[in-house]
Amino acid sequence: MLPSRYFIDLTQPDIAAQFKNNPLVILPAGSVEQHGPHLPTGTDTFAANVIGHAVAERMDGLVLPSTPLGVTPMHMPFEGTLTLTPDTYMRVVKETCVSTARHGAKYLLILNWHEGNIASLAIAAESLHRDHGMTVLTVQACYVAEELYGKTCNGLTHGGEIEALAVLADRPNLVHLDRIDYSSDHSHGHKMDKLRRTRSYQPVLTDIRSIAQTGWFGSPQHATAEKGKKMLTDIADAIAREATDIFHQLDAVQGGAAELRHLRQVK
């Protein structure tokens, strides 16, 4: 029984035994960027970590140290944002995961909460599979959250209720709903988010102010820690269920090695 699923909480023998037991690693991918006056700059990183850990408990995996920063030129007009270039980011992702592959990790679940990382993660994931033999699944956890909670939380918006809930689930002291000043215009924000999230047409926006003048928009004022914990459970359940199924399907079509049969869902 592991005391934690976080790689950096464990000892070397714990990790060696776990790689033998079930060679699954989860890489949380977030970002450090402004989230208005009410949420911490690490919101995306906290979200990816806490969901990653909950998924790891359900799938019997280890959570790698999250990438320290993400790719977020969108938010650079505001203090509180640190960005990497896609090249640097991809190297950090690849070199982190390749290290685990050398120690026996076979399955990689990249759990992403930051839209700016998507393109870089796709390229890194290709290489981790093709050049390093890992079975790779990238999950856009922020979109899973939107699918499950978008209707009741006024959509997935930057600094809105879904993001507040994700932080409240694990680090409630970092959320300051009393400091909310004013949200940017909702209908403009939703219109621009829709424009940039369609599958067929993909415009490049200069920065977040094209979507939200104040840097954020949404309705986080009614978010609570209790609702955050429920959202966390629902998202982790959904991801663990779907990811387990997808890994089994990948094994079936790609001829998973014998040791890959160790993959299982704990509960």
Ligand SMILES: [Zn+2]
């Ligand atoms: Zn965010």
